[in-house]
Amino acid sequence: MDVLIQEAEIRQRVAQMARRIEADYRGREPHFVGVLKGAAIFHADLVRELTLPLTIDFLSVSSYGSGTASVGPLTLDKDLEDDIKGKDVVLVEDIVDTGRTASFLFRWLPKRKPASLRLCALLSKPSRREFPASPDYVGFDVPDRFVVGYGLDYNQMYRNLPYIAALRSPNEEPSIAHSEHTATSEP
Ligand code: IMP
Numbered sequence: 001m002d003v004l005i006q007e008a009e010i011r012q013r014v015a016q017m018a019r020r021i022e023a024d025y026r027g028r029e030p031h032f033v034g035v036l037k038g039a040a041i042f043h044a045d046l047v048r049e050l051t052l053p054l055t056i057d058f059l060s061v062s063s064y065g066s067g068t069a070s071v072g073p074l075t076l077d078k079d080l081e082d083d084i085k086g087k088d089v090v091l092v093e094d095i096v097d098t099g100r101t102a103s104f105l106f107r108w109l110p111k112r113k114p115a116s117l118r119l120c121a122l123l124s125k126p127s128r129r130e131f132p133a134s135p136d137y138v139g140f141d142v143p144d145r146f147v148v149g150y151g152l153d154y155n156q157m158y159r160n161l162p163y164i165a166a167l168r169s170p171n172e173e174p175s176i177a178h179s180e181h182t183a184t185s186e187p
Pocket of ligand 1: 038093094095096097098099100101102145146147148152153154
C-alpha cells in the first residue's frame with residue numbers, strides 16, 4: 001500500500017477542522033453523530049480537539065457487500081440513542097465516496113427535527129460522487145483509490161493504522177508486504 005496522508009498531517013488537519021467548527025458553533029452545544037464503524041477513530045479525535053460543550057452519539061448503516069464494493073439498499077443497523085429534536089447535529093463520516101450514505105442520512109435524519117444538520121467528513125472522493133452530498137467540513141480530498149487506515153477498512157482490517165494508505169491493485173508490486181516477507185521472527 002501507498003501512504004497518502006501521514007499521522008502528523010491528520011492530527012494537524014483535525015485540529016484545523018476543530019477550530020472552524022468551534023467558530024461556527026460558538027455559544028451552542030452541538031451533537032456529534034459518528035457513522036460506525038469507519039468514523040469511530042476520526043470522531044474520537046475530533047471531539048477531543050473541540051473545546052465546546054458537546055454531546056455524542058453513533059449510528060450505523062450497512063449495505064450488502066464486502067471488500068471494495070458495496071451493493072444493495074442501505075439499512076439502518078444501529079439507531080441513535082438520543083433524541084435529536086432541536087439539536088445542532090453534526091454528522092461525522094469517515095469518507096464521502098459515492099455520497100450514498102450521506103444522502104440517505106440527510107433524507108432520514110431531518111425527520112427527527114434537529115435544529116440544524118451538517119456533514120463533517122475526514123475524507124472525500126469528489127470524482128466518485130453519484131448522489132447529492134457535499135460535506136460542510138472536509139479533511140482531505142483523495143483520489144479515486146481504495147483507502148484504508150484511521151478507521152477505514154478493507155474486509156474489516158487496517159482500521160488501526162494511524163495513517164491513510166491506498167491499497168495497490170493485486171498486480172502492482174507490494175511494498176509493505178515485501179518487508180513482511182523479510183521478517184524472520186513470529187508475530
Ligand atoms: P458512500 O459511497 O459515500 O456511501 O460511502 C459509504 C462508505 O463506504 C463509507 O462511509 C466508507 O465506510 C466506505 N468506503 C467508501 N470508500 C472507501 C474507501 O476508499 N476505503 C474504505 N472504505 C470506503
